[in-house]
Amino acid sequence: MADDAALVAALQARDQRAYAQAWTELGPMVRRLVSRFFGPGAEPLDLSQEVFVRFFRRIDELRNPEGLRGFLAGICLGVARNEARRMRVRRWVSLTPAGELPEVSVPSSDIEARQAMQRLYAALNRANALDRSLYVARYLEKMEVEEVARAHDLSFGTAKRRLARATARLNRILERDAALVSYLDRSPVSSRAPVVADVPARLPAHIPLAGRPARAAMKERA
């Protein structure tokens, strides 16, 4: 997109007006992603700010302006994973026996759906940060596998394997809650559910990958 290219050029030139423009144009996407990662009740604003600070600092790493949104989504998921890990550690370290902790609040008038959502977030809280991130990217953000790979700085093959592993692990977690599984299995898949598309066998040549995944991609191409 020409707009994205101009925005990237301005950001790379450290044009301070571009910061506000990036926040205005890309902020909703980031806040939505953070909100999907942590669920309703999360306050995505502070994390979004952190995402953008990192994004602006790393903007020079972006070679292809077309990959702007994927690049930002990758940073966002990274920040969210770090935060999820921190929260988990804090929960282990600081959980008081008295249980001074909040409960999930979800906006829904359908009591059954509300309970299902609460149980679902409980299950997601038990998953590790990477599995949760892969789930958000693939199933909530509807990313294709290669987009998931780029957002997680993985090679295509590794991303596929990890997605499969995450799917299996999340299912095992869900299966511990029979009521939730029963609810999910009898609800029809919404029209908004992700479409499982045919994925290309290998990455397009223009997608830059860094570090070990890049080498893995080169091997694949070879």
Place this chain on the structure above:
Amino acid sequence: MSPPRGERRLEQAAALLLEREVVPGPAPVPDFSALLAARVRRGRRRTVGLGLAALFLLAGAFRVAGSGALIASFDPRPVSYVVGGGATVSGAGVEAAPAGEPARLSFSEGTEVSLAAGARVTVAERTRRGAVLELEHGQAHFHVVHRRGARWSVVAGPFIVEVTGTEFTVDWSPVAGRMVVDLITGAVRVAGARVAGAVELHAGERLVATAGDGRLTLGPAGGAAPEAGALARADEQPAPAPPPASRVVVDGGLQSGRVRHVARPLLALRTPAQAPPPAQPELPELPVPVRDGNPVVGGETRGPRLDPLPVEAPRSSSIPQSLVMGGGGLFCVTVRAQYSFEDAANGLSAPNAFTMALSRPRIDRTHSWCGEASVRMDASFDARGRRNFFGRFANETGQLVVRLDRPTDLTGKTVTMHIYVEGPPDARFSAEIAAVQHGGWASSPAMRELTPGRWWTISHRFDVENPTGVRGSSNPMPFPNGGVSSVVETDRLALAIHTTGDRREWKGAVYVDDISW
């Protein structure tokens, strides 16, 4: 071809979440230039810090035996103390005899505290760097040994004197609400009450501070201010006018005298002659606000009842008694509180796992909604450090938890609390009530845009089923404890105060009184 069952289940889960998704609204643009600059500075500091740490470790490898100070700085034990002279000790409190030899506290690292006749001090907290001493009343002389990283604080009512190494005298009268600090050597900082920021004192200076109107007067030590020790004897009398100040700082600027660096620019020092009347009205013109946490409709708050107007107090008093003491007025006659906090403070706690802005709940007799006492907590709000479990800064929110005497059914009942916050005038905060049953927190919606310097009544009616983790409350993040909570066997009541508005960093005190339902 349909996807495998596991994938299909995750898709159904995603559909469930997406169908009920709340799209975040627009947000103001942060100051990214400042944030990026701060990040660069932090990176540099971290590099320098790591370098220094490496150098220090290297030096330590060659120098096995360090000096006493060096060894002391690594001693993880908190400072200890012995009490001597004419003192009566009860728990952590030390009280000097009404006449005779002064009481002495000698701390292990050399600091000496001497209490004048009748004075009482409590050692509220001890760390390896120092201690927090609460001067409950009377005059005390402090000689704090200067050490690197030393942290000593003297709390006198709403004021906090922060010390690193110095010699000074503090005289505090809780009834007159007045503190006098005479600095002999070194430097101290005084914060608290309605003081915006902190005041720095240098050797040979005297600070007179009154809690009621937040007035601070800085002058030479030994000036015309009340003699040290006189305050305790003059408790029952109205506070005399402070002496003319040799140097007055008003709202960050020096009006006379020499210029010097002040730690924070937002000071509010005023002499009686130059000062305009205190910004806080002596009496509120409107009824004491009561809300049940529901949205304000048409400028009217919907609450379970309206409080009567507070009883008018004489305007000549230096302390606006109608605001700090007996704020409940006629309300106190008609409604009996289950928890009035007149004497005992059993079952009070300030959770410090995730919300840390409020600390040290204890009975205080300078503020009261009804009766003569309330629960006072030190407040220190800021938005620094790492985020807590709820994604917020731990010091943005503070909580008071009251453990009930017995499990109580609050279904259909309206719980009411009264709070008074001392802090800078531009501070804003929200407050909410929560009923806790078996670890499940049912919170009221937050009552927002509250201001310091007056009593606020917060109330909430609990139903059979109460949503938990209300959006916008202090505990908003998802946590797998269920979405509704009953309050049939409520074992604790909690109050959460969250700093809002533009100013997120401030210190002061929070008073809570008369919990009823």
